Amino acid sequence: MKMTNETALITGSTSGIGKKLAELFLREGCKVAICSRNKDNVNKTLSEFQSIFGDSVIGDVCDVSDPSDLKKFVKKTIDAFGSVRILVANAGLSLSYGPFHFLSLEKAFSESNITINTNLIGTITSISSVLPQMRAQKYGRIITLSGGGAERPLEHMTIYSASKGGILAFTRCLSKELENEKEDIKINIFNPGITKTNLSDASKVIKEWRDEKEFKKEFDLILKHIASDIEKSCSKVIPFVLPTCKDNGKSFRGFSIIKLINGFRKVNKIKKKLNH
Numbered sequence: 001m002k003m004t005n006e007t008a009l010i011t012g013s014t015s016g017i018g019k020k021l022a023e024l025f026l027r028e029g030c031k032v033a034i035c036s037r038n039k040d041n042v043n044k045t046l047s048e049f050q051s052i053f054g055d056s057v058i059g060d061v062c063d064v065s066d067p068s069d070l071k072k073f074v075k076k077t078i079d080a081f082g083s084v085r086i087l088v089a090n091a092g093l094s095l096s097y098g099p100f101h102f103l104s105l106e107k108a109f110s111e112s113n114i115t116i117n118t119n120l121i122g123t124i125t126s127i128s129s130v131l132p133q134m135r136a137q138k139y140g141r142i143i144t145l146s147g148g149g150a151e152r153p154l155e156h157m158t159i160y161s162a163s164k165g166g167i168l169a170f171t172r173c174l175s176k177e178l179e180n181e182k183e184d185i186k187i188n189i190f191n192p193g194i195t196k197t198n199l200s201d202a203s204k205v206i207k208e209w210r211d212e213k214e215f216k217k218e219f220d221l222i223l224k225h226i227a228s229d230i231e232k233s234c235s236k237v238i239p240f241v242l243p244t245c246k247d248n249g250k251s252f253r254g255f256s257i258i259k260l261i262n263g264f265r266k267v268n269k270i271k272k273k274l275n276h
């Protein structure tokens with residue numbers, strides 16, 4: 001077990017990637033605080049984990065777009081575990097999928113507000129809520145979440161991509177500041193690659209653009225041949241949250257580029273065959 005002296009707070013950890021990271025950290029002996037917006041999701045995940053890992057896990061409702069929730073949750077974690085040595089600012093969402101011009105001005109405004117508030121501002125404030133304690137203990141490991149469109153242009157997820165591009169810039173800039181400080185605090189950014197979770201759901205397709213059923217067939221094909229193995233992908237995070245991690249401001253992937261390229265080739269071949 002590599003993480004017996006560690007304490008971690010993972011935002012958005014009642015499903016998908018955050019939940020898998022919580023499970024992997026707990027298996028390594030780490031104490032983990034889990035949260036999300038929905039009380040039922042928190043209670044269900046908490047009792048699932050507590051039945052295996054006992055009091056190594058705590059949880060509560062915490063909406064990362066609400067600074068007072070973050071303040072309370074960080075305090076609760078420190079009261080229970082004595083510290084937060086690791087933060088994974090994972091909470092994130094993606095709304096409509098499709099060309100940007102299909103969104104009305106009102107829809108573009110409301111979707112940007114929700115997405116930027118959760119993904120970008122939620123990441124910034126999650127970090128802000130643990131940093132004083134990390135500086136006081138002169139130690140911390142922070143992981144932020146990259147995603148579609150952050151590193152290179154990607155169509156059909158423009159608002160989500162903008163939020164992830166912001167996270168990438170914030171992470172890199174903060175890493176520069178941390179580099180100049182004497183505390184051992186490192187921040188790195190994880191790109192899990194396309195992963196089958198609630199976030200990657202075909203029902204988010206803009207119906208005026210594509211028929212949902214037709215789109216789902218194509219999307220399932222992509223998930224089948226291209227999606228990352230969630231456990232393999234998330235296990236790549238562990239070296240970046242250990243005291244031995246020397247990286248700072250680094251983007252790292254949970255997937256192999258070669259597998260991704262081969263996967264897309266396969267999908268295109270199948271699509272061509274189906275169209276003939």
Ligand SMILES: NC(=O)c1ccc[n+]([C@@H]2O[C@H](COP(=O)([O-])OP(=O)(O)OC[C@H]3O[C@@H](n4cnc5c(N)ncnc54)[C@H](OP(=O)(O)O)[C@@H]3O)[C@@H](O)[C@H]2O)c1
Pocket residue numbers: 011012013014015016017018035036037038039041042062063064065090091092093118122145146147148191192193194195196197198199200
């Ligand atoms: N899936 C992919 O293909 C993919 C690829 C690259 C990057 N990512 C990134 O990975 C991260 C996790 O996504 P996922 O795919 O695992 O999605 P997911 O299965 O939908 O999980 C998202 C988690 O975040 C919680 N959440 C949402 N909004 C929140 C908020 N405002 N405050 C606190 N918790 C909140 C959700 O629970 P509640 O609904 O109960 O709040 C849930 O536990 C995101 O940052 C995403 O952008 C995903």
